[in-house]
Amino acid sequence: MGKPxxxxxxxxxxxxxxxxxxxxxxxxxxxxxxxxxxxxxxxxTTRLAAEVFNTSGEVIIFPGPGSAALExxxxxxxxPGEKIIVISNGFxxxxxxxxxxxxxxxxxxxxxxxxxxxxPKQLExxxxxxxxxxxxxxxxxxxxxxVRNPIMAYGRIAKDYNLFYIVDAIxxxxxxxxxxxxxxxxxxxxxxxxxxSSVPGIAPVAINHEVFRFIEERDWKPSSWFLDxxxxxxxxxxxxxxxxxxxxxxxxxxxxxxxxxxxxALNEDLEKRYERxxxxxxxxxxxxxxxxxxxxxxxxxxxxxxxxxxxxxGLSSKIVREMLEKFNVMISGGLGELEGKSFRIGHMGLTAxxxxxxxxxxxxxxxxxxxxxxxxxxxxxxxxxxSIESR
Numbered sequence: 359m360g361k362p363x364x365x366x367x368x369x370x371x372x373x374x375x376x377x378x379x380x381x382x383x384x385x386x387x388x389x390x391x392x393x394x395x396x397x398x399x400x401x402x403t404t405r406l407a408a409e410v411f412n413t414s415g416e417v418i419i420f421p422g423p424g425s426a427a428l429e430x431x432x433x434x435x436x437x438p439g440e441k442i443i444v445i446s447n448g449f450x451x452x453x454x455x456x457x458x459x460x461x462x463x464x465x466x467x468x469x470x471x472x473x474x475x476x477x478p479k480q481l482e483x484x485x486x487x488x489x490x491x492x493x494x495x496x497x498x499x500x501x502x503x504x505v506r507n508p509i510m511a512y513g514r515i516a517k518d519y520n521l522f523y524i525v526d527a528i529x530x531x532x533x534x535x536x537x538x539x540x541x542x543x544x545x546x547x548x549x550x551x552x553x554x555s556s557v558p559g560i561a562p563v564a565i566n567h568e569v570f571r572f573i574e575e576r577d578w579k580p581s582s583w584f585l586d587x588x589x590x591x592x593x594x595x596x597x598x599x600x601x602x603x604x605x606x607x608x609x610x611x612x613x614x615x616x617x618x619x620x621x622x623a624l625n626e627d628l629e630k631r632y633e634r635x636x637x638x639x640x641x642x643x644x645x646x647x648x649x650x651x652x653x654x655x656x657x658x659x660x661x662x663x664x665x666x667x668x669x670x671x672g673l674s675s676k677i678v679r680e681m682l683e684k685f686n687v688m689i690s691g692g693l694g695e696l697e698g699k700s701f702r703i704g705h706m707g708l709t710a711x712x713x714x715x716x717x718x719x720x721x722x723x724x725x726x727x728x729x730x731x732x733x734x735x736x737x738x739x740x741x742x743x744x745s746i747e748s749r
Contacts, residue, residue, distance in 0.1 A: 366688040369718050371501040371529060371664045372552040377622055380556050380615040389610040392535040397601030403613055406620035411546060411564040413538040420561040421608040424528040424549045427561040429457050429547035433580040434573060434587045435493055435522040442493040443484060444496030445476045449502035449694035454495050454526060457618045459517055472503045472695050473654040478511040485519050499530035502693040504655040504666035513541035529551060532623050533635045533663045533706050545569060552611060555707030556619035560612045571595040635662035638710040641745035644718045645738040649726060654700060663706035670731055674698050677725055685721035
């Protein structure tokens with residue numbers, strides 16, 4: 359027999375700790391990906407997902423990573439050679455730029471420094487210079503920096519300029535307010551294995567009805583068969599009644615797990631859930647600052663689901679390793695420009711609770727002390743509790 363896998367406490371920006379209800383649901387026998395019973399499960403899952411998106415549009419469950427679902431959106435709405443503005447202030451914004459470049463789009467990058475945002479006024483100024491832009495893409499919650507971007511403000515501008523608006527909500531879906539219809543989002547990608555605390559591998563996607571009308575009328579096709587939404591629409595029209603509104607096999611267990619996670623989120627009440635994430639994140643940042651550390655994101659744009667912390671010089675990888683080896687807490691290193699200069703801690707879904715955060719704070723203070731950074735081991739936890747009790 360092979361060596362047993364050690365179970366770590368996942369305080370990373372994803373995948374996250376999984377809800378017990380989800381684990382129980384995916385232990386059931388395998389469902390086929392079609393048939394009357396499966397059709398009812400799939401339709402219920404997409405209906406619940408639409409409630410979290412706050413949309414009356416179409417919702418599909420994409421069987422794959424969020425990046426591939428984002429690629430689908432850009433590939434279907436922006437033809438090769440057409441212009442798209444990509445707002446980028448971190449590693450994952452840069453990834454969206456890269457995806458658009460690979461698809462042959464003329465990318466107009468609108469960048470801000472890591473830890474800052476692109477002001478809406480900058481977007482308007484860019485659009486005045488590029489009047490032939492077809493789309494706008496942005497990451498809602500940039501996990502490389504712990505910055506939440508003002509997507510509602512960007513959406514108003516996108517509507518004024520008649521742009522297709524594509525939003526990566528992979529690490530915000532289910533934890534941060536998201537109003538797809540009200541904010542004018544045409545194509546929005548969520549994810550199962552992050553703030554919803556389900557298993558990774560599938561991405562719920564909200565698609566405006568106008569997108570499908572556009573696809574019917576366009577005179578070009580994406581170079582990919584699987585990512586072509588007209589192919590998906592064909593099977594949605596043809597096989598939806600038998601629970602197979604997609605062109606391939608899908609991981610039924612992952613969808614069943616997602617259904618349970620969505621039920622849990624909605625039963626908690628979305629507004630209360632958003633408030634919980636805000637409260638826990640703010641308290642965690644207070645604790646981190648009490649340790650004498652600095653976070654990357656300014657408070658007014660700080661993410662409710664992940665905190666990027668500036669590391670004492672030369673200690674980033676050592677902190678990550680010590681947390682894992684000594685305390686069994688898995689956190690992440692920095693990405694992009696912050697690689698080797700920061701570490702990141704996720705607090706989303708199940709882990710946005712004192713049960714997980716207090717232990718993580720305690721482990722981090724011990725780790726810093728072990729590495730020669732003098733930290734009071736009580737004050738950060740006191741600051742955490744004081745913060746959550748003051749609201």
